[in-house]
Each structure stands twice: as structure tokens, then as C-alpha cells.
Amino acid sequence: MKFNIRTHTCGELRENNIGTQVVLNGWVAIRRDLGGVIFIELRDRYGITQVVFEPSYNSTAHELGKKLRSEFVISIEGKVRKRPAGTENPSLETGNIDVMVDKLLILNQSETPPFPIENKIDASEDLRLKYRYLDLRRPDVQKDLLLRHKMYQITRKYFDSNSFIEIETPVLMKSTPEGARDFLVPSRLHKGKFYALPQSPQTYKQLLMVSGFDRYFQIVKCFRDEDMRADRQPEFTQIDIEMSFIDMENLFEIIEGLMKEFFKEIWNIELTTPIPRLSFDKAMEKYGSDKPDIRFGLEMVTLNSVFKNSDFRVFKDSISNNGVITGLLAKGCGDYTRNQLDVITDFVKKLGAGGLIWMRVKENDLEAPIAKFLSDDEKKNLIHEVKAETGDLLFLLTGNKLKTLSIMGSLRLEMAKRMGLINSDLKPALLWVTDFPLFEWDEETKRFYAMHHPFTSPRIEDIPLMESDPGKVKARAYDLILNGNEIAGGSIRIHDANLQAKMFNLLGISETEAKEKFGFLMNAFKFGAPPHGGIAFGFDRLAMIFAGRSSIRDVMAFPKTSSGLSLMDDSPANVDESQLTELHIRLKK
């Protein structure tokens, strides 16, 4: 179909265009027929312009205009005019003008969409995902993807201007030891063999450092075949970064520069650097989380010293078992009812706490079920430590250290919500969390796992502890936290083949297994690996936060459901038996 190419987009015309003959192409967003005059709000990605079909102006166009319905695609030709006084639409950037139509061409018709193409709709997410191509027409969704586009450009421009090289790493790679979560791809040319899709380009980026590329970055798709949780996707996007001949400080500086760009370009905020830092231990003690939301206070206080001589059995046991007693002061919540306190007690019990100790702070006293077990000194010191005042409410939890702190961390967030501390006025807050443990002990399998991944370097001063007391070894690892979300994580890597071998050994990865899975990396390390380190951002989550959304699906063009289905095209799908035969596989009955 021949049609006139637009002279302007639907977001472009202003009063200085009045009198001009123009061509617009777009979708019928809204159609109104007022006493024989047809008003169409014509929409494209750039905006909305009102076009007018008036029988006395052009009766042919007006006649054809009667056929228009929502989402028809049209090309119109007409003259820009000033809108009659009183009919301006200040909510449109083009709202002072409209276009009197001389000529209309219907480029395509449209069935009635399953939901209206507007920002506020009440269609279910499943319906929106099935008709994602229509959902993507909604201006808010387009705005989010435009933001994502902008973030790509900011990222690449920043790294390019800092001498980083963008390098594409393979998508068809070798299955790794964390292979249980690998997506596999059967090879047709090599019978019985499989490629794996990368969970991250970790080994490749380390090889690039061995190759001397010095500074690498890539915005890259990664894949993880997990049992889906609410906000996970089988494929996701990372900003992947690696640098040579650096220490943590150099890397932090580079990343802080990137965050400055994002804050400036997206939120128009001048970010002050350096970004504050907190060790993992401190983060757990003060916020009960390794990704604390520090936009508000409500800090936890470790109270072991207050109760070090306590006769109260619960505290006594806890302290002698290397446990923790942690407190949280809810200012002005002393009037919480017994019922409210029961709800909160249930909240922590569901997270695994044995129970919740609460105390109402009264003038010169603490009102609490356990008050009778505490000495006057303990009460006084407690009030002093947590800076309690009359009318406050105090929560205490005790038990196994990490677990208890973590539960109190959840209660902290819950109380922040209840107390209205989390609101849109809060200034965004970034935080580095550092000095993670190198290993995590797994009670079930009775062995250590790498808290980050097996290439993470221990702190140099902790290397001697690796064999004597692995649990005490801190890693040169770091996470970047934004508003309580982990947006990036990384580490300085091991660049020494011997230290790497020791690490595999401690993780129970046998020499044979290490050789089979990572032999090429270990070999590479024999030919002069430089000191190096890096970091990777979860790009989808970052875009979600900058867009002010609560699901990463909102900032992905074609997301899958939490079980990995694409409702739009019904994938994954059945394939022909002949295809499987070519791939040398068959379905398991």
C-alpha cells in the first residue's frame, strides 16, 4: 500500500507549525464524534496529536473518518490550526493545536484489543503477557523501555570513555560445576555432547584478563535454570566488568563513577562519593541483612555486653553458645496493643524465631513479660544502649547469630513499613558491603561452599586461616546495594594457580573434576595471569529500581512467567520427533 511518509511525529507539532500542511502516521487512541465532527487522538511513540474530520472542511475525509475505530493505523494529511479558544488540552504537549484533515488513508484495521491501550488498566498480568505486543503500546511501558535504552547508552559510553573494551563472550559454552542450573543445548554435529548456556561469562572474562585486555565490559544475557521464584527470569541481563592490575579501591572508583552518571542522567541527583561502606559483619549487626536499606535509620543494637552476666536463662544460653542478643527500638510505638504485638510475634515466628521479646518503655521502667528476669542495672544499661525514651517499644531476639540477626533484619523492614519510614520522599541510598566470609558452612551436607564463587580471592592476611579455620576467612568480595537491593556483586579474583587449586580442594572439588571443568582456566593461569578483579550488575533489577517498578518483568520487552513460560508464543513447545533424532536424543518416558 502506497502512503505518504509522515512529515512530523505525533509528539512534534506546536503553535509555530500553525498553517503548515503536514502528514501524520499513527494509531487511533481515542475517537469522539461530537455533533458530526470527528476528533481523533492520533498516537505514536512520540506523543499524541488531535486530528479533526469536519464535513464542511473535507467531506470525503469526514465520511471515511466515520469508519475509524480504536487502534486503526492511519495516515492523514491536513493543516495545522490553533485550537479554538477554550478547547486547548494542557495535558498534551501538542495541546494548543490540532490538524484539520484533508486526506485520510487507513493503513490497517484493528480488532478491539483485549484491554484498553492506556496506562491504568486492570487486566491481569497473564492477559497482558499473552498480548504483550499490545501491552507494549501503553505509554508507561514504552517509557520504561526507553529508560532501559538510555541506561544501555549511559553504561557503554561511560566504560568506553574509561578505556574499557566491549568484548562478546560465547553463549554456547562448556557446562560448569554449578552445572545443575545450566541450560543445556544438544549438539547435532557431535553426538551425545552438549553445550551449556552461560550463567555468567565469569571464566571468559578472567581469560580476557590473562590475555591482557586490561579493562573489559559487556552487557550480556545470562541464563539460569532455576525453580522459578516470584521475580526471577530464566534469561537475564548483566553488566559484566573486569579489570587488571587493580585493587578494590580502583574498582570502587570506576563503579562509583558509573553510579554518578546514572543518578545524574536518570534522577537528576548529584551523587556524593565515595559511597559509604559497611563490612558484612557490621551490616548484619546493624541491619540484619547483607543488603541493608539504609535510607532510614531504625538500626539494630547488639546487646550481648548488656547481658553478659545475665541470670536470665535464655540470654545466658545464647551467650554461651556464641549466639547473639539483638535489639530494635521502635520509637513512639509503646502504645502498640497486645493484639498488634501478637501479629508481630507471629511474623518473626514464621521466619523461624523461637519467640519475640518486647518491652514497653515507661518512665524509669520497662514493662515487659520478661522484666522480672532482668536486674535494674541491666534495664538501665539496656535503655542506655538503645537510647530508649518513654513511649518507645523495644524488641529483642536471641539465638544463633546469623539467623537471629537476619530475622531481626526482616522485622526492621516490617516495622519501617508500619512506622511509615519507607516512602517516596526518601533519598536513594547506595552502600558497599565488604568483607564477606569466603565460605559458607552447609549444615546439611557438612561442607563449605563458596559464598560468592570459587574464583574469589581471600583477604591476603587470611590465607593462612584457609586450612586452620576456613569459617574465619574473609573474601575480597563486595556487593553494591541500592535502597536495600543488591544491584551488583564482585570480587578480586585468585590469580595464582596454586591458591586456586587450594580453593577447589577446600570446596571439595576434586582435582579431576577441576581439571575437567576448569582445566583451561587453570592452564591459562600458568602463563602469567595478572592480578585482577571485577563486578557484575543485575541490569534488569537496576532498570526496575530506576524505573520505580516492583517487578523486573516491567522492564523487559518480552518477559517469561515465573515458571519460564512465554504466554505470547507458548514456548517452550513440542518439537518434531525428527528434530530430536537429528540431535541424538529422545524423550524420557
Add this chain to the structure above:
Amino acid sequence: MKFNIRTHTCGELRENNIGTQVVLNGWVAIRRDLGGVIFIELRDRYGITQVVFEPSYNSTAHELGKKLRSEFVISIEGKVRKRPAGTENPSLETGNIDVMVDKLLILNQSETPPFPIENKIDASEDLRLKYRYLDLRRPDVQKDLLLRHKMYQITRKYFDSNSFIEIETPVLMKSTPEGARDFLVPSRLHKGKFYALPQSPQTYKQLLMVSGFDRYFQIVKCFRDEDMRADRQPEFTQIDIEMSFIDMENLFEIIEGLMKEFFKEIWNIELTTPIPRLSFDKAMEKYGSDKPDIRFGLEMVTLNSVFKNSDFRVFKDSISNNGVITGLLAKGCGDYTRNQLDVITDFVKKLGAGGLIWMRVKENDLEAPIAKFLSDDEKKNLIHEVKAETGDLLFLLTGNKLKTLSIMGSLRLEMAKRMGLINSDLKPALLWVTDFPLFEWDEETKRFYAMHHPFTSPRIEDIPLMESDPGKVKARAYDLILNGNEIAGGSIRIHDANLQAKMFNLLGISETEAKEKFGFLMNAFKFGAPPHGGIAFGFDRLAMIFAGRSSIRDVMAFPKTSSGLSLMDDSPANVDESQLTELHIRLKK
């Protein structure tokens, strides 16, 4: 290991740094021990700097310096000095200075590499691919990947500044009808079902147009499970582009703007636009190829009119069978020996020609085995048509049109090589090839196939021919050719659901099959699809040409072999039986 972070890179120091105390980190490229003084050429991505260990300057450093070997990674501290007169190295940018070493730290040792880290090596490609991380250290290889990096940035900057939106499309998608070449990914969560890896984001980008994104681009990995040919890779990179409300002219203008940027930024050439265009028919007639190299002339001439009344049976038959008689004039080659002519005859016979007609152009005559079959008028007209002069050599081929033209096209390239017409002085030449046939007839299966893909729009004036004479229908398709390489191809798409259905029908894709495979696209078209079209560049090949290389493997960081093997990590590889069980598949015996 603690070490001093570099103050400068190895490519940075100049005479104005003389006297400065500096720290350099890098690899030992060359080590020379001259009368007790050790000279090290220290290398990093940015260049090479000579550092000097002199016993009288610092005996400790000198002593340790004796241990250095090729590819050791070191950190040195020292003072920049002017090189003694006569020892400057003009081939290095840092060649007027060197650094007297005060302190040396060996950051990592290196075994002797399997091949030297320098540009000219004679290691086999297999060995280089196995140790790709060392191959990537060679300055020329790094240069190629830096060029590729630059091309990414040029591309994105260009499209961003032209209001294109970068959108990521899924990698885990639905298998398509060309599915035989799909890589499949078994689903763990959905038993017996499979994702496919995209051969291109074609359907997604068309959906994005239906969504109104108007201008889309992406640099994106694509996958094709082909029987490997010399320069194919199972995964490759595309620049993918789609636009709405446009015709071919708009798209050409945008793409020509991109090529201007590339030519300017990479080759420092001001590209003149518009880029010349040639229809598929003309390209075949003049160059015997749909991707002609027009950097040199040597054009073919169709001679049917010369021989329209010929009594020579070969020509007569050919003309009556709708065949072609095509000629190629090799200027000044009239002295080719009988032996040379036999070799050339063999060349075309191997390509499927029945034989080759050659004629030596003599003064007022043609000397040729077939001369006796030609009338004087035919000889005269022939000489006139091909502009032959004494001393020239003339080749004629006749037979089935496309096949014969194509063989002559190969001979044209062969003769261009023999005549020395292809050399590095040639100016690069771009060309649009347009008006491709919509369908290709397959003699074997006796049916039509889409020459591009089933979404390509026919020329509007040809739509009536679709049923009456499909072979005559021209497509609104176009390829962009650079120096005889197809670097991009695209088309204006069908945006009408009915026309698309007709197209599927003509291609023998049943309604059920079309619905199952493309139902979501057909559905999307019911809700107001705009006119749209696009193009995709083969990024690897483009980078190869700009880098002046002859294999795409040279411009990929971690390429696979022609059979899809990664020699570095031995993938594809065996996986555990338990992994297959989880994926509900088993190996076929």
C-alpha cells in the same frame, strides 16, 4: 599479593616524563641481557616500554631481574630517563625513553608459551585456538578486537542519535519452521518441551513495530545449527534494525548514514551517498552475482541480441530455451596460451559449465574454435557490443540463465585475480542490490521457497502475479554489498494479515502449521500493524572486512572451529546422566 598500582600504562611515557618516578605493571615481552645489564620490553594493552635493570643503579632489583622470563607478570618502580643517544627505538611510541628500575615485584610466573606472543607466527590455527587466551595477547589480534569494540560504539551512538530504541529480545524462544537449523534447549520445568535459540529476532522486531516502538535496533547474538562451512560459526552477531511508517528510501538513507560513520571513523574516507543501486537482474547480467564486487569493471555483457538469428546450434538452442549468452572481455589477454585457456576451461567446468567458448581478438577478426559458425555480421556486432580491441581475449558462456550468469560471475572474479585487478589500492565500494525475486523455485522438491524469508513484502504492483506467475514477482528486498561481500540484507515486510496468509499458502506452509508456529505474529497483525521494514547486518563479517582480515574467526574473541568445537575448553562436552534425567531426555543409542 600486595603490589603498587601502576602510575602509567606501558604505552604512555614520553620525553616530558623524564625524571619522574613511575610504577609500571605488565608482561615481559622481550628480555635481553647485555653485559650484565638487563633490558626488558614490558608490554600491556597500551604499548611497550623498555625497563632497565643495571647492577650499579640498583643491585637488588638487578639480581631479581635475572629471574625474569618471557610472559612473567611484573610490577616495577623506577625513574624515567632519556635513552642514551643512538639507542632510541623509533618503532616504539615510548622509544625515546626507558625506565631505570629501583624495585621489581614478580606478580606471576609463566611457563614458556606454546608459540611466541608476536604478530607474525607460524603456529597452526588449531594450536592458536586451543591457547586462545595467549593468541589474544598478540598485538594484532588485540587491535582487531579493539576495532570491533569501536564498531559497537559507532553503531549504537549512531542509532541512538537517530531516535532508535535498543531493545533486548529473548534468546529462549519458540522453534520456527526453518526449525531444522534451530539449536534446541530442553525445558526442565516443562517436561518434553523445548525452547529454541533464535536464528534471528525477526518475529520479535516485527512485534515491536506492532507495539509502536517505531525505530528499533539491537546488536544481538544469533544461532544457526548448520553443517559448518569454512567461515561459519554456530553463534554469530547481527546488527538488527526495524523501522515503521517508512519505505525503502527512508531505510536506505538511515543505513547510508551508518556507513558514512564507519567509513569516516575506521578508514578515514568520506563516503559519497547515495550508494549506487542495481537490480538483482542487472547484477546477475553484469556481474554474475547478487553480491558483485564493483571495485573494478570487467563487466559481463549479455549477447542474446547479437546472436538472435544465429545458425550456431548451441546459441540457437540456448535462446529458444530462454537461456542466456554472456560474454566477458579480458583486455590484453589475447596472448593467453592454449594451456592457460585449458586451465580456465577446467575452472568453469568444475562449476558446472558444459564448456567455455574463447576467442582471441585479432585485427579485423576473431580467432576461435567456433569462429567458423559465426557470420561476419555476428562477429562485427560481437566486437562492437563488448568493445573488443586487438589483443583482447573474449569468453562466452551459454545455457540456463541464472546458472550460466553465475558461473561467468565466478570466472569474472577469477580473471580479476589473474589480471591483478584486485589489490589493496582499490577503493572500497558499496552497492545496494534490489528487486530480488520473491520466490525461488526448487527443482528437487518442485515448489517455491521464499528467497529472503516469508515476511518479505512483494512489490505492490506485483501482488496480482503472486498466484498467476509467482516466479515473476519481485520482492521489496535489498542487500547491501561491500567489496563483493553481502554485509546486510533486509526487506519491507508484509503488514497485512491476509497478504501474509497468502504468502504462507504459496510457500506450502499449511494454515495449521502457520498458526502453530506464527500464530502470535498473525494475531498481532489483527490489532493494527503499521507498514514497516528493516535490515540486519552480519556484524562479524563487517568487522572482518574493516579489519582487513579474511576469516571471521579473526575478529571474534572465542571462535569455534568450522565444526563448532571450542578447542580451548573442549565444548561441546559430555554431561552427567543425572542432568539429562532432570531434563527428561536421554541419549539415543
